[in-house]
Amino acid sequence: MIFNQLDKPLLHGSWSATDFFSYRPTMTSQDESTLRLPPPAQTADVSPTRKPQAKVTRTFRNLARPKPALESPTPPPEVRPKRRRRPRVTPPTQEELDRLPIEKRQEMYDARRQRPWQHLTSIGVLLGLIFTGGGLVYTARTYDTGQETLRTTQQQQITDRYTKAVESIGKDKPMEVRVGGLYALARVAKDSPPDASTIEQVVTVYTLEHDREDLERSQDIREPRTITPWHTGVDLVAALKVLRQVHLVDNGSLGLRSPLRTARFMGAVWNGMDLSEAMLSEADLTGANLTSANLISADLTDANISRVNATNVWLIDANLTGATFYAADLTSAAFSDANLTGTDLTNAILADADLSGAVLTNATLTGADLRGADLRGVRGVTPDKIRKQARTDATTQF
Secondary structure (H helix, E strand, O other), X not given: OHHHHHHHHHHHOOOOHHHHHHOOOOOOHHHHHHHOOOOOOOOOOOOOOOOOOOOOOOOOHHHOOOOOOOOOOOOOOOOOOOOOOOOOOOOOOHHHHHHOOHHHHHHHHXXXXXXXXXXXXXXXXXXXXXXXXXXXXXXXXXXXXXXXXXXXXXXXXXXXXXXXXXXXXXXOOOHHHHHHHHHHHHHHHHHOHHHHHHHHHHHHHHHHHOOOOOOOOOOOOOOOOOOOOEOOOHHHHHHHHHHHHHHHXXXXXXXXXOOOOOOEOOOEEOOOOEOOOOEOOOOEOOXXXXXXXXXXXXXXXXXXXXXXXXXXXXOOOOEOOOOEOOOOEOOOOEOOOOEOOOOEOOOOEOOOOEOOOOEOOOOEOOOOEOOOOEOOOOEOOOHHHHHHHOEOOOOOXX
C-alpha cells in the first residue's frame, strides 16, 4: 500500500512537517487498479412507453381577446427656439461719461433732447393715419349716397320727361309739338331701356289712332280696288320712324307679331318722304304713292305693297321678307343688298331696277318685268330660273 512507504519514515522519525506537506506519493499500477471503482451495472428500463398525444386547441370566439390597436407614433415635442433676451444695458457712470470725447457726449446729449420729439412725431403720424382711414370711409359712404341720390334724380327726370312727352303728342297740340314729343319719347327709351316697352306701346297706339279709318284692309290682293289718295301728316311718318327705334331698343318685347299688323295705310301719299328705318311690317300699303321715297333699312316684313307707285324708290338694305309687291310699279327702284326672301313680285314692273347683291331665295317672279334690270350678284336664285319666270332681254345684267 502507498501508506506503507509513508509509515516507515514517520516511524523512524526522519520526516519533518515540511516534508510531509510537500510529499507526493507515487502510485503503482497495482495501487491504481485497487482504487478504481467498478462501472455501474446497467439495469433494464421497465417503465411503460407512452404514445405521443396530438395537441388539442379550441378557439372560443366569445373569449377572443381583441388585438391591441397600433398606437400612432407620438410626434416629438416641438422644440421652440429660445428667445434671446436683449442684454441689459446699464447706464454709464459719470466717470465713463467724463472719459468720452466731447463730440460723443454732445451726440448723446442731442439724442436725449430729441427723444420726446420723436415720440410726438410717431403719435402724430399714427393720428394722421387714423384720420386718413376715417376720411376714406366717409368718402366711400358719401359716394354711395351720392350715387343713390343721382339714380333717384335721374329716374325722377326720366319720369318728368316721359310725362311731358306724352302730354305733347295730344290731338290738341300743334303738329310740330307732336313731332317733337315723339322724338322725345325715342330719346327717353334710349336713356332708360326698362321704359322702352311702355314707350313702344304708347307710340303704337298713336300710330293706329292716326291711320286710315274709312277703308278696311285688303282681303284679296288680286281684286282691283278704287283707293283714293290719302295725305297723312308728318307726325305719322315720325311715329313710324320712332316706333322702329324704340322697337330695336326693346328687342321686340310685344311679341313676334308686328305692332302694326292691323295698321291701314292704303293710298298713303308718301312720295319723296323720308321713311328710312321706319317700322312698316305687316302694314297694308295697297295703292300707296312711294315715288322717290326713302325707305333705306326700313322694316317691311310681310307688308302688303300691292299696286303701289314706287318708281325710283330707295329700298337699299331693307327687310322685305314675305312682302307682297303684286302688280307694283317699281321702275328704276333700288333694291341693292335688300332681303327679298319669300317676296311675291308677281306681275311687278322692275324695269331698270337695281337688284345687285339682293337675296331672292324662294321669291316669286312670275310675270315680273326685269328688262334692263341689274341682277349681278343676286343670291338664292339662278339666272336660268329667273329667265323661266320673269321677262328679261339682252339689257338684263346677270
